[in-house]
Amino acid sequence: MRLIDMVRTGQFHIHPDVRATLDGCGINVASEANAAVPIEITNVVDWLQSDWYPREHRFDELKDEFADVHPSFPVSWFEFKKENGRRAVCCVVDEDGDWIVLLIDQCLDGPFGHTPVVAQVGYVEFPGDIGGIRFSYNQDEPDGQRSARFLVANAAVPALMAQTLMHCKNVSVVQQPKQPKLIKKSTRNHGVPPSQFRTIVIDPMKAATRSSGCPRGEAGNKQRMHVIRGHYKTYTLDRKLFGKVAGRFFFSSHVAGDASIGTITTDYIVKPRKTA
Numbered sequence: 001m002r003l004i005d006m007v008r009t010g011q012f013h014i015h016p017d018v019r020a021t022l023d024g025c026g027i028n029v030a031s032e033a034n035a036a037v038p039i040e041i042t043n044v045v046d047w048l049q050s051d052w053y054p055r056e057h058r059f060d061e062l063k064d065e066f067a068d069v070h071p072s073f074p075v076s077w078f079e080f081k082k083e084n085g086r087r088a089v090c091c092v093v094d095e096d097g098d099w100i101v102l103l104i105d106q107c108l109d110g111p112f113g114h115t116p117v118v119a120q121v122g123y124v125e126f127p128g129d130i131g132g133i134r135f136s137y138n139q140d141e142p143d144g145q146r147s148a149r150f151l152v153a154n155a156a157v158p159a160l161m162a163q164t165l166m167h168c169k170n171v172s173v174v175q176q177p178k179q180p181k182l183i184k185k186s187t188r189n190h191g192v193p194p195s196q197f198r199t200i201v202i203d204p205m206k207a208a209t210r211s212s213g214c215p216r217g218e219a220g221n222k223q224r225m226h227v228i229r230g231h232y233k234t235y236t237l238d239r240k241l242f243g244k245v246a247g248r249f250f251f252s253s254h255v256a257g258d259a260s261i262g263t264i265t266t267d268y269i270v271k272p273r274k275t276a
Helices: 003-008 016-025 029-035 042-051 144-166 180-190 204-211
Strands: 037-040 075-082 085-093 099-105 117-125 134-136 171-175 198-202 226-228 231-235 247-251 254-256
Touching: 003 029, 003 075, 003 085, 016 117, 029 075, 029 085, 029 099, 042 075, 042 144, 042 198, 075 144, 085 144, 099 144, 117 144, 144 171, 144 198
Parallel strands: 037 075, 037 198
Antiparallel strands: 075 085, 085 099, 099 117, 117 134, 171 198, 226 254, 231 247
16 A cells, blocks of 8 residues: 555554644645645656765755756655655645655554654745755754755655656656556545556657757767756857747756666766666
8 A cells, every 4th residue: 555545544653753843834644645646756766876865965955956846736745665665755835835845654664564654844945036945944853964864865855856857848747547456445445545646757768869960779879868957048040940040948958868878977867777
């Protein structure tokens, strides 16, 4: 059973350290789970583990790490597998358009077993008048610095990376097909049908071929996969867009290159998971 469905049916705990914060934000975890758009991001987290996490980062300042980020949904639920269970990041858009970030953790070998725990809460401020993306936390909490680093690495970064990819023009967010037998079983056993997840599907090879003038299949055409940031280009009368149009245009971000041939550490490139 996915974590979102366990939370929807009341099968979860709230850590005592975060209960007051949730009450102060007016967050009802089960209600947010019912309103959320669920997205499976295990593939995104696999990429992060091979590229982003091994590098040095300032945990409290994320504005230089992600491009073209803004929330796609009022409530997003990003869920993924980990070694000893599953983890979810529930991102609720507040009245300022920023994210309230909830880390929901399942630790099969922990004291609660299969039951997920709402373990931490933080905030992601999106670009605006004050500058770039910033992560906030309660510095008065015990061991706040270490807790904040954990929340950034395991909640804010996976959610922001997934959200960045969702804005790329050669990335699709695909609805997973319904499974009638599973729907019937879940409704019978838990009183609710299972949440219908979406997955992030990237088509980097087509983008790489399209962005170069080489025929497909040539060795020189292969590039390591990376996110090209959204950017402006100005076309003059001497150098028109498609030979026809002059002016300034914005090109949205997109993924290019081939993940199977490696990574570029200065961009959002990841190596594929090795298979046996």
